[in-house]
Amino acid sequence: MIHVLFVCLGNICRSPTAEGVFRHLVEREGLGDAVTIDSGGTAAYHVGQPPDRRSQAAAHLRGIDLSRQRARQVTREDIEAFDYVLAMDAENHANLLAISTPGNRHKVRLFLDFAPGPPGKSVPDPYYGQGNGFETVLDMIEVAAAGLLDDIRDKHL
Ligand code: 4NP
Secondary structure, three states: OEEEEEEEOOOOOHHHHHHHHHHHHHHHOOOOOOEEEEEEEOOOOOOOOOOOHHHHHHHHOOOOOOOOOOOOEOOHHHHHHOOEEEEOOHHHHHHHHHHOOHHHHHHEEEHHHHOOOOOOOOOOOOOOOOOOHHHHHHHHHHHHHHHHHHHHHHHHO
């Protein structure tokens, strides 16, 4: 069993979207029994809340239901328990490394490093933005999700 955790700041926009998109992909590929998927936030502001309505609406247009997910805060124990701890941006990546024990730091990666192209990219925070930020988030997440599944297949399945 491979355990994947997506992490952003509030756990109401980017990481719940990644959780929903990746679960949809994993189930479509018949791997639902081989991979567990969760998400969390480095901040606690939105703990217990469902994903942002704008994230839910954008995902719904692509056939993905985020409505049952609830925000929670990530802990050091999560980094221990999960195999992949995937930060949506550089700031959350740094914050995860700061709470991780040295032996678990290799699990903490930037999610977009699983997408083609140069490493080091971040998923932009759509929360305060205007326009189609939520569509952009979904587009980036879909590409990286495919790369992540390839990596899991290559290394673990
Ligand atoms: P997320 O977006 O990290 O993608 O869930 C945000 C949600 C809430 C806030 C910031 C980012 N906030 O400041 O409340």
